[in-house]
Amino acid sequence: MLRIDCPCCGVRDHSEFRYGGDATAERPAHDNPDLDAWYRYVYVRANPKGLHREFWQHVLGCRQWLVVERDTVTHSIHSVSFSRRQRA
Amino acid sequence: MSRYSVFSLLRHAATGNRGWQRAWRAASPKASYDVVIIGGGGHGLATAFYLAENHGIRNVAVLEKGYIGGGNVGRNTTVIRSNYLLDGNTQFYEFSMKLWEGMSTALNFNVMFSQRGQLVTAHSADQLDTFTHRANVMRSNGIDAEILDREAVRKLVPYLDFSDTARFPIHGAIFQGRAGTARHDAVAWGYARAASGHGVDIIEGCEVTDFVRQGDRIIGVETTRGRIGAGRIGLAVAGHTSVLAQKAGLELPIESHLLQAFVTEPVKPLVDHVVAYGADHFYLSQSDKGGLVFGGNLDGYNSYAQRGNTGVLREVCEAAIALMPNISRLRLLRHWGGIMDMTPDASPIISLTPVDGLYLNGGWCYGGFKATPASGWCFAEMLATGETPALIRGYGLGRFRSGHMIDEAGAGPFAWLQ
Ligand SMILES: Cc1cc2nc3c(=O)[nH]c(=O)nc-3n(C[C@H](O)[C@H](O)[C@H](O)COP(=O)(O)OP(=O)(O)OC[C@H]3O[C@@H](n4cnc5c(N)ncnc54)[C@H](O)[C@@H]3O)c2cc1C
Numbered sequence: 001m002l003r004i005d006c007p008c009c010g011v012r013d014h015s016e017f018r019y020g021g022d023a024t025a026e027r028p029a030h031d032n033p034d035l036d037a038w039y040r041y042v043y044v045r046a047n048p049k050g051l052h053r054e055f056w057q058h059v060l061g062c063r064q065w066l067v068v069e070r071d072t073v074t075h076s077i078h079s080v081s082f083s084r085r086q087r088a
Numbered sequence: 089m090s091r092y093s094v095f096s097l098l099r100h101a102a103t104g105n106r107g108w109q110r111a112w113r114a115a116s117p118k119a120s121y122d123v124v125i126i127g128g129g130g131h132g133l134a135t136a137f138y139l140a141e142n143h144g145i146r147n148v149a150v151l152e153k154g155y156i157g158g159g160n161v162g163r164n165t166t167v168i169r170s171n172y173l174l175d176g177n178t179q180f181y182e183f184s185m186k187l188w189e190g191m192s193t194a195l196n197f198n199v200m201f202s203q204r205g206q207l208v209t210a211h212s213a214d215q216l217d218t219f220t221h222r223a224n225v226m227r228s229n230g231i232d233a234e235i236l237d238r239e240a241v242r243k244l245v246p247y248l249d250f251s252d253t254a255r256f257p258i259h260g261a262i263f264q265g266r267a268g269t270a271r272h273d274a275v276a277w278g279y280a281r282a283a284s285g286h287g288v289d290i291i292e293g294c295e296v297t298d299f300v301r302q303g304d305r306i307i308g309v310e311t312t313r314g315r316i317g318a319g320r321i322g323l324a325v326a327g328h329t330s331v332l333a334q335k336a337g338l339e340l341p342i343e344s345h346l347l348q349a350f351v352t353e354p355v356k357p358l359v360d361h362v363v364a365y366g367a368d369h370f371y372l373s374q375s376d377k378g379g380l381v382f383g384g385n386l387d388g389y390n391s392y393a394q395r396g397n398t399g400v401l402r403e404v405c406e407a408a409i410a411l412m413p414n415i416s417r418l419r420l421l422r423h424w425g426g427i428m429d430m431t432p433d434a435s436p437i438i439s440l441t442p443v444d445g446l447y448l449n450g451g452w453c454y455g456g457f458k459a460t461p462a463s464g465w466c467f468a469e470m471l472a473t474g475e476t477p478a479l480i481r482g483y484g485l486g487r488f489r490s491g492h493m494i495d496e497a498g499a500g501p502f503a504w505l506q
């Protein structure tokens with residue numbers, strides 16, 4: 001069981017959360033006509049063996065979307081923060 | 089290499105079983121090969137075998153970082169079926185099924201292919217309707233399929249929960265009689281032995297760490313056992329496709345995810361078929377040793393750790409008991425995990441790539457064992473001819489750009505939902 005330290009609720013088992021995937025993919029602007037940009041956003045993944053920045057939503061808690069930095073080999077979690085603070 | 093037969097068995101039995109040879113040659117890397125295959129799993133070994141057998145290309149090496157059979161080919165739950173709905177999948181998996189039916193003979197190795205039949209239970213009238221649609225598609229492609237009503241299912245598998253208190257009552261099932269299981273290690277060993285017999289070098293303990301380039305072309309690999317030149321390179325590394333593709337400058341629509349498998353203590357013969365639970369992602373069969381072998385969902389987040397999570401363990405056991413309450417007291421003997429490539433449409437990628445000299449075989453998600461022979465057959469043809477065989481035209485990398493996904497689960501571009 002991963003233990004995610006929600007900045008709002010404290011440490012909880014990951015079964016309280018919903019996984020949201022790669023947090024590094026940047027959504028193109030709504031009116032961006034560049035197909036390649038959309039292809040990369042929707043499909044292409046870096047899929048690192050090591051540190052991964054990923055979204056988790058605390059569905060059974062505060063319902064906040066979080067960005068978690070986790071090692072995909074050891075499952076150790078390096079940081080957790082609110083996703084809304086991630087983008088300027 | 090001497091052939092296995094009843095007579096060789098008797099001869100060796102009479103001489104104390106001391107004369108058996110290694111199943112395949114222990115090879116050391118040569119300076120270069122016509123074709124280098126990275127990954128000594130089922131798919132890589134099958135590819136090497138068919139390169140030699142079908143195309144006469146024998147100057148081939150299979151490079152495996154661990155040992156043959158240590159990857160997913162030896163970690164899966166061995167289910168083989170061809171009950172797919174979508175064009176591209178339907179024909180490919182049936183071609184694979186036909187190869188399974190002749191495999192032990194073709195390889196002179198008993199892979200214990202057991203066509204015990206597989207049924208998927210339906211738990212609503214709607215679900216049975218969609219299964220009927222699928223059965224019709226299968227039959228129109230010449231694949232065996234039957235729709236069973238509740239009473240027919242009860243007759244076949246009376247040990248499932250048919251009580252009034254079942255959480256999801258069984259309405260019926262789709263049944264494929266030719267589906268079944270095979271001894272997974274034997275598949276790796278059989279292909280390795282047959283390929284080696286054709287002159288292929290199978291090199292264990294040899295990890296590929298980088299690619300060697302000449303201009304835009306890849307002309308070899310760096311390995312833990314030195315540099316090896318290659319005319320063409322086939323990548324077949326199951327859950328590690330992204331790691332290696334990245335070194336070749338290739339970005340892919342793949343995430344690595346963990347799937348677990350479970351085995352109970354052995355019991356007397358109880359489950360004759362492969363049974364899949366249509367109300368949840370769960371399936372089971374009984375091994376020849378008597379253990380119930382089963383599996384369920386992915387752990388659900390990117391992972392390269394070959395060990396599983398207890399949350400999924402509990403969910404899978406809950407599904408097991410919902411389907412078969414009578415196994416609730418059985419002890420779980422073992423569970424383990426394997427890392428798989430998950431694609432956004434749950435279909436594989438067997439493809440030419442933008443990198444000259446590099447050919448890709450990956451993205452097998454959790455159903456790739458059944459594909460082993462067809463995958464090897466087609467990938468060998470691709471490596472031999474440089475062209476895409478008709479049977480795998482749907483599995484190209486370009487499908488994500490063009491919108492021609494083959495999405496059986498209909499889950500959208502979310503690898504962990506496939
Ligand atoms: C728990 C579980 C249950 C499954 N159940 C089923 C099932 O019931 N039916 C089904 O059809 N499929 C099933 N699958 C999926 C199936 O096992 C895989 O899709 C398939 O086996 C993958 O192909 P492979 O056999 O070539 O992979 P592998 O056997 O994993 O081969 C890849 C090889 O590449 C090697 N490798 C990786 N990196 C390098 C490197 N840098 N250099 C050299 N070698 C390298 C690895 O060591 C490995 O041996 C299951 C998978 C799992 C994990």
Ligand SMILES: [Zn+2]
Pocket residue numbers: 006007008009010058061062063064
């Ligand atoms: Zn919270």
